[in-house]
Amino acid sequence: xxxxxxxxxxxxxxxxxxxxxxxxxxxxxxxxxGANGAGKSSFFAALAGDIxxxxxxxxxxxxxxxxxxxxxxxxxxxxxxxxxxxxxFSAQEVVALGLTPLSVSWREGQRLVRRSMARSDCDHxxxxxxxxxxxxxxxxxxxxxxxxxxxxxxxPPVLLLDEPTSAQDLxxxxxxxxxLRDQAASEGYAVVAVLHDLNHALRYADRCALIADGRLVAQxxxxxxxxxxxxxxxxxYRPRCVELAGEPALL
Numbered sequence: 520x521x522x523x524x525x526x527x528x529x530x531x532x533x534x535x536x537x538x539x540x541x542x543x544x545x546x547x548x549x550x551x552x553g554a555n556g557a558g559k560s561s562f563f564a565a566l567a568g569d570i571x572x573x574x575x576x577x578x579x580x581x582x583x584x585x586x587x588x589x590x591x592x593x594x595x596x597x598x599x600x601x602x603x604x605x606x607x608f609s610a611q612e613v614v615a616l617g618l619t620p621l622s623v624s625w626r627e628g629q630r631l632v633r634r635s636m637a638r639s640d641c642d643h644x645x646x647x648x649x650x651x652x653x654x655x656x657x658x659x660x661x662x663x664x665x666x667x668x669x670x671x672x673x674x675p676p677v678l679l680l681d682e683p684t685s686a687q688d689l690x691x692x693x694x695x696x697x698x699l700r701d702q703a704a705s706e707g708y709a710v711v712a713v714l715h716d717l718n719h720a721l722r723y724a725d726r727c728a729l730i731a732d733g734r735l736v737a738q739x740x741x742x743x744x745x746x747x748x749x750x751x752x753x754x755x756y757r758p759r760c761v762e763l764a765g766e767p768a769l770l
Contacts, residue, residue, distance in 0.1 A: 521545045521678045521709040522566070522595070527574035529561045536561040536733045538574075543709040548700045550724035550741070551623035551713045554754050558733040559713050563681050566711070568598040574727035579674050592620040595677040596665035600685060602657070604649050610660045611636070611645040617667030631670050632663075638698060640691065654686035662695070666702075675707035681711050692716075697721040717745055717754075721767045729753065742767050 522543040522697040536558040540767050543549050551661040553559045565572040568583060576583045578595055586594070604613060614636055618628045638641040641659040644652065649660065662683065669676040683699070684692040700723050702708040720727055720741050727744040731753050737744045750769065751757040758769040 521579060521675055522711070523575075523577045523580075524566070525575040525577075526564060527562075527572055527576065529558075529565050529570060529572045531561055531570070534558070534561065536565070536730075536732060538562065538730075540734045541728060541735055541738070543677060543711050545707045545709050546703055548703045548710040548712070548723060549726045549728060550720040551711060551728050551730065552717070552720060552744070553730035557730045557753075559730050561679070561733075562730060563679065563713055567599075567671065573695075578677065589620045590673075592668060593662045593676070594667045594669070594672045594674065595679065598658075598662055598678075598680045598683055600681045603662045604657075606649075608649050610641060610646065610647050610649055610652065610656075613649050613660050614641075614663045614667060617664040617670075620668060621671050630669055635663040635667040635670070638666055638702075640694060640698075654667070655688060655691060658683065658686045659695070660690070662749050669708075675709060677711065679710045680710070680712040682715065684714075684716075684719070692719070699723070700725075717750065717758075717769050721745060721769065737739055745769065 524538055524541040527538040551559050564570040566576065578586060611632060615632050623631065633642060636645060639659045639662045641656065641663055644656055644660065649657065652660065661744050669678065684695055688697060696719055699710050703710045724741050726739065727741050728735060729744055737749065747757055761768050761770055
Protein backbone atom coordinates (compact mmCIF):
# COMPACT_ATOMS: atom_id res chain seq x y z
CA UNK A 520 0.00 0.00 0.00
CA UNK A 521 1.23 3.51 -0.79
CA UNK A 522 -0.85 5.83 1.43
CA UNK A 523 -2.72 4.52 4.45
CA UNK A 524 -4.97 6.17 7.02
CA UNK A 525 -6.00 4.77 10.40
CA UNK A 526 -8.27 6.34 13.02
CA UNK A 527 -8.12 9.81 11.49
CA UNK A 528 -9.94 12.68 13.19
CA UNK A 529 -10.12 16.27 11.99
CA UNK A 530 -11.97 19.02 13.83
CA UNK A 531 -12.70 22.26 12.00
CA UNK A 532 -15.05 24.64 13.80
CA UNK A 533 -18.10 22.60 14.74
CA UNK A 534 -17.43 19.92 12.11
CA UNK A 535 -15.70 16.60 12.85
CA UNK A 536 -14.34 14.21 10.24
CA UNK A 537 -13.64 10.66 11.41
CA UNK A 538 -12.18 8.00 9.11
CA UNK A 539 -11.28 4.66 10.67
CA UNK A 540 -9.51 3.10 7.72
CA UNK A 541 -8.64 4.15 4.15
CA UNK A 542 -5.84 3.50 1.72
CA UNK A 543 -4.64 4.43 -1.72
CA UNK A 544 -2.83 1.77 -3.70
CA UNK A 545 -0.03 2.07 -6.23
CA UNK A 546 -1.31 1.71 -9.79
CA UNK A 547 -4.83 2.83 -8.89
CA UNK A 548 -6.93 5.90 -9.66
CA UNK A 549 -9.25 6.52 -6.73
CA UNK A 550 -12.05 9.09 -6.71
CA UNK A 551 -13.06 10.86 -3.49
CA UNK A 552 -16.77 11.60 -3.69
CA GLY A 553 -19.40 13.31 -1.59
CA ALA A 554 -21.93 16.10 -1.58
CA ASN A 555 -21.00 19.66 -0.63
CA GLY A 556 -20.05 19.88 3.04
CA ALA A 557 -19.60 16.12 3.42
CA GLY A 558 -15.97 16.36 4.56
CA LYS A 559 -14.02 15.81 1.35
CA SER A 560 -12.04 19.03 1.68
CA SER A 561 -11.13 18.26 5.29
CA PHE A 562 -10.01 14.75 4.35
CA PHE A 563 -8.00 16.06 1.39
CA ALA A 564 -6.35 18.74 3.56
CA ALA A 565 -5.39 16.12 6.14
CA LEU A 566 -3.85 13.86 3.48
CA ALA A 567 -1.95 16.83 2.07
CA GLY A 568 -0.63 17.75 5.51
CA ASP A 569 -2.28 21.16 5.43
CA ILE A 570 -4.26 20.88 8.68
CA UNK A 571 -3.72 19.36 12.11
CA UNK A 572 -5.31 15.98 12.71
CA UNK A 573 -5.26 13.02 15.05
CA UNK A 574 -4.56 9.46 13.94
CA UNK A 575 -2.07 7.86 11.58
CA UNK A 576 -1.27 8.79 7.99
CA UNK A 577 1.51 6.63 6.57
CA UNK A 578 3.27 7.04 3.25
CA UNK A 579 4.89 3.81 2.04
CA UNK A 580 4.59 2.38 5.54
CA UNK A 581 6.27 5.34 7.25
CA UNK A 582 4.39 7.95 9.32
CA UNK A 583 4.08 11.14 7.30
CA UNK A 584 5.63 13.29 10.03
CA UNK A 585 8.81 11.20 9.89
CA UNK A 586 9.51 12.07 6.25
CA UNK A 587 12.07 14.87 5.66
CA UNK A 588 10.31 17.66 3.74
CA UNK A 589 12.38 17.37 0.56
CA UNK A 590 12.06 13.59 0.40
CA UNK A 591 8.32 13.75 1.04
CA UNK A 592 7.97 16.29 -1.78
CA UNK A 593 9.51 13.77 -4.19
CA UNK A 594 6.98 11.11 -3.21
CA UNK A 595 3.68 12.91 -2.68
CA UNK A 596 2.40 15.75 -4.84
CA UNK A 597 -0.62 17.94 -4.20
CA UNK A 598 -2.69 19.92 -6.69
CA UNK A 599 -5.14 22.14 -4.77
CA UNK A 600 -8.18 23.75 -6.36
CA UNK A 601 -6.34 27.05 -6.70
CA UNK A 602 -2.63 27.85 -6.77
CA UNK A 603 -1.62 31.46 -6.16
CA UNK A 604 1.28 32.82 -8.22
CA UNK A 605 1.38 36.65 -8.04
CA UNK A 606 4.54 36.94 -10.17
CA UNK A 607 4.81 37.34 -13.93
CA PHE A 608 6.65 34.06 -14.44
CA SER A 609 6.32 32.26 -17.73
CA ALA A 610 4.36 29.03 -17.69
CA GLN A 611 7.62 27.13 -18.15
CA GLU A 612 9.17 28.89 -15.14
CA VAL A 613 6.16 27.95 -13.00
CA VAL A 614 6.49 24.30 -14.03
CA ALA A 615 10.24 24.42 -13.34
CA LEU A 616 9.47 25.15 -9.67
CA GLY A 617 8.75 21.42 -9.50
CA LEU A 618 12.50 20.85 -9.85
CA THR A 619 13.10 22.27 -6.35
CA PRO A 620 13.26 18.93 -4.45
CA LEU A 621 15.09 17.12 -7.27
CA SER A 622 18.78 16.50 -7.91
CA VAL A 623 19.28 16.87 -11.66
CA SER A 624 21.54 18.72 -14.07
CA TRP A 625 20.26 21.81 -15.88
CA ARG A 626 19.96 19.87 -19.15
CA GLU A 627 18.07 16.98 -17.54
CA GLY A 628 15.86 19.43 -15.67
CA GLN A 629 14.84 21.13 -18.91
CA ARG A 630 14.04 17.75 -20.46
CA LEU A 631 11.85 16.83 -17.50
CA VAL A 632 10.08 20.21 -17.66
CA ARG A 633 9.24 19.69 -21.33
CA ARG A 634 8.04 16.13 -20.68
CA SER A 635 5.76 17.18 -17.83
CA MET A 636 4.29 20.05 -19.85
CA ALA A 637 3.60 17.73 -22.78
CA ARG A 638 1.84 15.24 -20.50
CA SER A 639 -0.37 18.00 -19.13
CA ASP A 640 -1.00 19.46 -22.60
CA CYS A 641 0.46 22.85 -21.78
CA ASP A 642 3.78 22.72 -23.66
CA HIS A 643 2.45 25.24 -26.20
CA UNK A 644 2.02 27.72 -23.32
CA UNK A 645 5.68 27.56 -22.25
CA UNK A 646 6.59 31.20 -22.97
CA UNK A 647 3.24 32.73 -22.03
CA UNK A 648 2.99 34.76 -18.83
CA UNK A 649 1.25 32.72 -16.15
CA UNK A 650 -0.81 35.77 -15.20
CA UNK A 651 -2.25 35.95 -18.72
CA UNK A 652 -3.45 32.34 -18.76
CA UNK A 653 -7.04 31.23 -18.33
CA UNK A 654 -8.11 29.26 -15.27
CA UNK A 655 -8.00 26.00 -17.20
CA UNK A 656 -4.55 26.73 -18.62
CA UNK A 657 -3.22 27.58 -15.16
CA UNK A 658 -4.66 24.33 -13.84
CA UNK A 659 -2.78 22.32 -16.47
CA UNK A 660 0.45 24.25 -15.85
CA UNK A 661 0.24 23.51 -12.13
CA UNK A 662 -0.49 19.85 -12.83
CA UNK A 663 2.67 19.74 -14.95
CA UNK A 664 4.60 21.27 -12.02
CA UNK A 665 3.36 18.56 -9.64
CA UNK A 666 4.11 15.77 -12.13
CA UNK A 667 7.64 17.13 -12.46
CA UNK A 668 8.03 17.19 -8.68
CA UNK A 669 7.32 13.44 -8.58
CA UNK A 670 9.66 12.45 -11.40
CA UNK A 671 12.35 11.15 -8.99
CA UNK A 672 10.08 9.29 -6.58
CA UNK A 673 11.87 6.42 -4.84
CA UNK A 674 8.74 4.26 -4.95
CA PRO A 675 5.34 4.62 -6.62
CA PRO A 676 4.37 8.21 -5.78
CA VAL A 677 1.06 9.59 -4.54
CA LEU A 678 -0.72 12.29 -6.53
CA LEU A 679 -3.48 14.15 -4.68
CA LEU A 680 -5.78 16.35 -6.75
CA ASP A 681 -8.65 18.54 -5.58
CA GLU A 682 -11.19 18.89 -8.40
CA PRO A 683 -8.48 18.85 -11.10
CA THR A 684 -10.93 19.37 -13.99
CA SER A 685 -13.01 22.16 -12.44
CA ALA A 686 -11.71 24.79 -14.88
CA GLN A 687 -11.35 22.54 -17.94
CA ASP A 688 -13.46 22.46 -21.05
CA LEU A 689 -15.09 19.17 -22.02
CA UNK A 690 -12.22 17.93 -24.17
CA UNK A 691 -9.55 18.77 -21.64
CA UNK A 692 -11.57 17.20 -18.82
CA UNK A 693 -11.47 13.82 -20.51
CA UNK A 694 -7.89 14.18 -21.74
CA UNK A 695 -6.67 15.05 -18.24
CA UNK A 696 -8.55 12.22 -16.54
CA UNK A 697 -7.32 9.73 -19.12
CA UNK A 698 -3.75 10.94 -18.62
CA LEU A 699 -4.09 10.55 -14.84
CA ARG A 700 -5.49 7.07 -15.28
CA ASP A 701 -2.55 6.24 -17.55
CA GLN A 702 -0.10 7.57 -14.93
CA ALA A 703 -1.60 5.12 -12.46
CA ALA A 704 -1.77 2.16 -14.82
CA SER A 705 1.57 2.51 -16.61
CA GLU A 706 3.80 4.23 -14.03
CA GLY A 707 2.30 2.93 -10.79
CA TYR A 708 1.10 6.25 -9.39
CA ALA A 709 -1.47 6.20 -6.61
CA VAL A 710 -3.82 8.89 -7.95
CA VAL A 711 -6.45 10.28 -5.57
CA ALA A 712 -8.80 12.91 -6.97
CA VAL A 713 -11.74 14.76 -5.48
CA LEU A 714 -14.42 14.65 -8.19
CA HIS A 715 -17.92 16.09 -8.37
CA ASP A 716 -18.90 14.61 -11.73
CA LEU A 717 -20.08 11.09 -10.91
CA ASN A 718 -19.87 10.02 -14.54
CA HIS A 719 -16.19 10.92 -14.54
CA ALA A 720 -15.75 8.65 -11.53
CA LEU A 721 -17.63 5.83 -13.25
CA ARG A 722 -15.56 6.14 -16.41
CA TYR A 723 -12.05 6.75 -15.11
CA ALA A 724 -11.71 5.65 -11.49
CA ASP A 725 -10.60 2.17 -10.44
CA ARG A 726 -12.12 2.66 -6.98
CA CYS A 727 -14.30 5.21 -5.23
CA ALA A 728 -14.46 6.38 -1.63
CA LEU A 729 -17.68 8.11 -0.55
CA ILE A 730 -17.70 10.58 2.34
CA ALA A 731 -20.93 11.78 3.98
CA ASP A 732 -21.52 13.69 7.21
CA GLY A 733 -17.84 13.45 8.12
CA ARG A 734 -17.68 9.66 7.74
CA LEU A 735 -16.35 7.30 5.11
CA VAL A 736 -19.56 5.47 4.26
CA ALA A 737 -18.62 3.41 1.19
CA GLN A 738 -15.55 2.16 -0.68
CA UNK A 739 -15.27 -0.06 -3.70
CA UNK A 740 -15.66 -0.33 -7.44
CA UNK A 741 -17.39 2.68 -9.01
CA UNK A 742 -20.47 0.77 -10.19
CA UNK A 743 -20.90 -0.78 -6.76
CA UNK A 744 -20.63 2.52 -4.91
CA UNK A 745 -22.59 4.66 -7.36
CA UNK A 746 -25.83 2.75 -7.73
CA UNK A 747 -29.16 4.58 -7.91
CA UNK A 748 -29.99 4.03 -4.23
CA UNK A 749 -26.65 5.44 -3.07
CA UNK A 750 -26.85 8.50 -5.29
CA UNK A 751 -30.39 9.20 -4.11
CA UNK A 752 -29.44 8.79 -0.45
CA UNK A 753 -26.37 11.02 -0.47
CA UNK A 754 -27.07 13.48 -3.29
CA UNK A 755 -30.87 13.71 -3.10
CA TYR A 756 -31.42 12.79 -6.74
CA ARG A 757 -32.37 9.40 -8.16
CA PRO A 758 -30.61 8.84 -11.49
CA ARG A 759 -31.21 6.34 -14.24
CA CYS A 760 -28.31 3.90 -14.49
CA VAL A 761 -27.66 3.15 -18.17
CA GLU A 762 -24.94 2.06 -20.55
CA LEU A 763 -23.68 4.45 -23.22
CA ALA A 764 -21.29 3.07 -25.83
CA GLY A 765 -20.71 0.10 -23.54
CA GLU A 766 -19.83 2.19 -20.48
CA PRO A 767 -21.93 2.82 -17.34
CA ALA A 768 -23.50 6.25 -16.96
CA LEU A 769 -25.89 8.12 -14.68
CA LEU A 770 -28.65 10.24 -16.22
